[in-house]
Amino acid sequence: MMFEIDISKNIILYNLAFCSRTRLCPIPVHNISEVTWNRSRHETDLSTSRPKQIFFHFFRLDEILRFLGVGCYTCLLYTFIFQRERIDNFVTTNCPKVHSSFPPVSYSIGVWEPQKSFWLFVLFIHVQARIFFGVVSWGNFELGESEYKQRNWYIPMLKTHMFLIFSEIVGLVLVSVVDIEEYFVFHAIGYALWLISFNFNVLCNTILFYHSGITSLWENLNFIFRFKCVLGYLIIYPLSVSTGFTYFGYLYTCNVLFKFLYLCFVDSVDVRVSIQKFLVIDV
Structure with missing residues (x-):
């Protein structure tokens, strides 16, 4: 379960970082560290995630x-x-x-x-x-x-x-x-x-x-x-x-x-x- 959550957060982080640069997002994203991840009524702040997991476990x-x-x-x-x-x-x-x-x-x-x-x-x-x-x-x-x-x-x-x-x-x-x-x-x-x-x-x-x-x-x-x-x-x-x-x-x-x-x-x-x-x- 934790592995699936980490992968999902990675996808969100990469997509937001890409579309915020290329201006392809439907809504403006100015700071990807402000994005939150909601799952089972719990909120996890991506800015508190371990950065090396986000960077090194991308598929x-x-x-x-x-x-x-x-x-x-x-x-x-x-x-x-x-x-x-x-x-x-x-x-x-x-x-x-x-x-x-x-x-x-x-x-x-x-x-x-x-x-x-x-x-x-x-x-x-x-x-x-x-x-x-x-x-x-x-x-x-x-x-x-x-x-x-x-x-x-x-x-x-x-x-x-x-x-x-x-x-x-x-x-x-x-x-x-x-x-x-x-x-x-x-x-x-x-x-x-x-x-x-x-x-x-x-x-x-x-x-x-x-x-x-x-x-x-x-x-x-x-x-x-x-x-x-x-x-x-x-x-x-x-x-x-x-x-x-x-x-x-x-x-x-x-x-x-x-x-x-x-x-x-x-x-x-x-x-x-x-x-x-x-x-x-x-x-």
């Missing part, structure tokens, strides 16, 4: 979103174990003599069966949770109190963060459903859209996370936030940047080392997904 969306990385690794593992001949015979048109022992991600999740069907199922679950998170992400930063919220750059950055969340979804869907063999250009555009949104999303989120004041909701949150930043900026960004360098280096030289490094960095996309979801969603 555990991070567990659903991290399922994307697990699903991608499952497809790669299946390819590596049961479709070894495909990996051994796989070559690119521009470098037909260069082979690799690593399974290509785009083919493992978007072309070869049964991995493609499994990946689409994982994507179906992930996209729904991701859209829901994008809708309530505005209210996520309303939970803290900070003077920076009055600055001119705060609201535009918050809107940019929300835009990047949805553009990342579009890019991920394009990479997953557009056939790389028949429509390589569109597939590459989708990957570029996803990767660019992916990285700037991390940047905007960490800035907003720090300046929104939500790090004060829990005494350990500031340390965890710094730990997340180390993971994000020391792992996510180097892997993302290195993908472009190694790919074009491989196209230009057809060198086995460049292809090996490129496939290693591309296969690490799941690591970036898992870390980014850990960084952006929840602690």
Whole structure:
């Protein structure tokens, strides 16, 4: 019963925080801390609720979103174990003599069966949770109190963060459903859209996370936030940047080392997904 009450309060708090900013509420809401929760003729003031419960027990969306990385690794593992001949015979048109022992991600999740069907199922679950998170992400930063919220750059950055969340979804869907063999250009555009949104999303989120004041909701949150930043900026960004360098280096030289490094960095996309979801969603 207590868990149901906490979840209901979370829904109310997030919805009110979002609509108060976007002016979509039927009645004006100026201070979400003044909202009360009525249940069985008892009144509970949300301002007296434990803030870390309100912030940290919101449906555990991070567990659903991290399922994307697990699903991608499952497809790669299946390819590596049961479709070894495909990996051994796989070559690119521009470098037909260069082979690799690593399974290509785009083919493992978007072309070869049964991995493609499994990946689409994982994507179906992930996209729904991701859209829901994008809708309530505005209210996520309303939970803290900070003077920076009055600055001119705060609201535009918050809107940019929300835009990047949805553009990342579009890019991920394009990479997953557009056939790389028949429509390589569109597939590459989708990957570029996803990767660019992916990285700037991390940047905007960490800035907003720090300046929104939500790090004060829990005494350990500031340390965890710094730990997340180390993971994000020391792992996510180097892997993302290195993908472009190694790919074009491989196209230009057809060198086995460049292809090996490129496939290693591309296969690490799941690591970036898992870390980014850990960084952006929840602690």
